[in-house]
Amino acid sequence: MTAPFSSLLVANRGEIALRVFRTCADLGIRTVAVATPADAEAPHARAADRTVAVDSYLDATAVVAAAVAAGAEAVHPGYGFLSENAVFARAVLDAGLVWVGPSPEVIDLMGRKDRARDAAEAAGVPVVPAYPVDGDPAGFDLPVLVKAAAGGGGKGMRVVRRVEEYADALAAARREAAASFGDDTLLVEKYVERGRHVEVQVLGLADGTVLHLRDRDCSAQRRHQKVLEEAPAPTRSEAEATAAEARWTDAARLAASVGYVGAGTVELLLDVETGRHYFLEMNTRLQVEHPVTELISGVDLVAAQLRVAAGEDPGLGTQDDLRFAGHAMEARVYAEDAWGGFLPQAGTATHVAWPTEVTGGGSGGVTVRVDHALGSGQRITTSYDPMLGKVVVHAPDRESARAALVRALEETAVLGVVTNTGFLRALAASAAYADLGLPGGLDTSWLDRVEIGGPDLPAPDEAAARALVAAELARRDASATRGPFALDGWRSAAAPAPHVVPWLAPAPVAGEEPVVPTDVSPAGRLGVLRRSAHAVEAVVDGQRWRFEEPDPFAPTAAAAGDGALAAPMPGTVTSVAVGEGEVVEAGQVLVTMEAMKMELALRAPFDGVVTTVVAVVGRQVALGDLLLEVGADA
Incomplete structure (x- = not known):
């Protein structure tokens, strides 16, 4: 079979760039990478046949110019960055290149939660009840979810449970949405207390046909960001299996109604109490968790994307021709302290060991796959998303897949930087995750409800x-x-x-x-x-x-008093609300920080007077750096 393109530029970095390059190598496609000066020696920059320097991955003009200069025939956006940016897609097409994704018009429509919601209603797909953003929260059926209309990844989301929390939630969500997506438009929807996040993988073909590759369950989340994913979504009864088929059909019908072409994901909220599903949003790109779908279906989604973008039939046949087998799970390894509030981490990974990959089903029919871009000696910064890699397993059934994931995470080792690997292992081994889909099992808000390190999810001993x-x-x-x-x-x-x-x-x-x-x-x-x-x-x-080993000559007293506010994570100071000599109250926000698009507010530990201000807006700080001190009010 001939290659759909002669050369392809991937407008991304990290593990997704390497993932696309692997399929390109299989198809005989020459690869082009873009890299910032800081990423000049990054794995994706070294792996490509040619690398072009850009100042920013968000500079659409520079990325398109790089593709033209390198003689690329097509552009794959990966995920994140410019992947759901209709302006970028149009720029690629205007330059005479092939865009690997849906049309800019469809991105405009479905890449925004507000417009996509209207499209879902028009297609007859159920949606969650909504409220006007400028409405009186006293008239809302609380709790509600405030969320950004643009973008995804849990950014710009706040749950509001009390009327008096609404104004602050709106302001915080707007700030985060503007910083993450350059768009502070918000939606307000009824918040389902116990829900499962289920998404359907769709593939729109050039002839208008839309295939679905069943679904994934991404209910293991913290702060609306996915932690563990699996395919297919667990069903425990014949009725649930029938409801799953309805979800698949709804998703395919919605994609077909908007003329969707390429790989995409229709995200749904499944109400645990009623079993009903509601449309949440559509991701007009490849998802981070696409490997679990590839493992149960045997379909290379990147290859299918490239074939469809070239106007070819991907060779999958009809919906009835698709075959699915076994169960797959994926764990996202992040540079973060999961047991310490999920705060981002940075530093040099002095030693990295990923699980040994097993293809084709090894012992017990288990396949192990690792998608990553991290090796020993590599520097991890807070400039980009904290995800370091993905550990993925496939086995004949859910329980054997869960056991295989626990083993694979035990084999994952990163020294020099704190990661969430131990947390992922504990979560995968927990009773709540084993019972996902059952009463009392894990749902989308479980990690936000339970005490991390408590009896439901004990911290390592x-x-x-x-x-x-x-x-x-x-x-x-x-x-x-x-x-x-x-x-x-x-x-x-x-x-x-x-x-x-x-x-x-x-x-x-x-x-x-x-x-x-x-x-x-x-x-x-x-x-x-x-x-x-x-x-x-x-x-x-x-x-x-x-x-x-304790230093016997180290001073026993703390270097700073109890009123010292130190940086709990590496990042950038975004605001300093007080000056030296000001009187503050316990709980008052004094400094805010941002790292990897996560905002953190540091508050006064007690009533007192600000004695020292070291923090400067816009300055990078390291973990543990002193920012400000509060003294007791004499």
């Missing part, structure tokens, strides 16, 4: 991690010595002495030595361990730990 690490160090020390100097604990007329690591072993019971248990085995739990002169860094059950 530091004492157990210390014991495992110490036991492994003891084993290494013992195996490194021989003969009369062997660390075997031998002593005359007594039982062998224990291997004592005073600063690393778990805290001892009063009156006892900090002894490493002899029955602790790191096998299967300890992913990787790196030792330095006075510290050890390890991954246990997917969770990164760093244990440092």
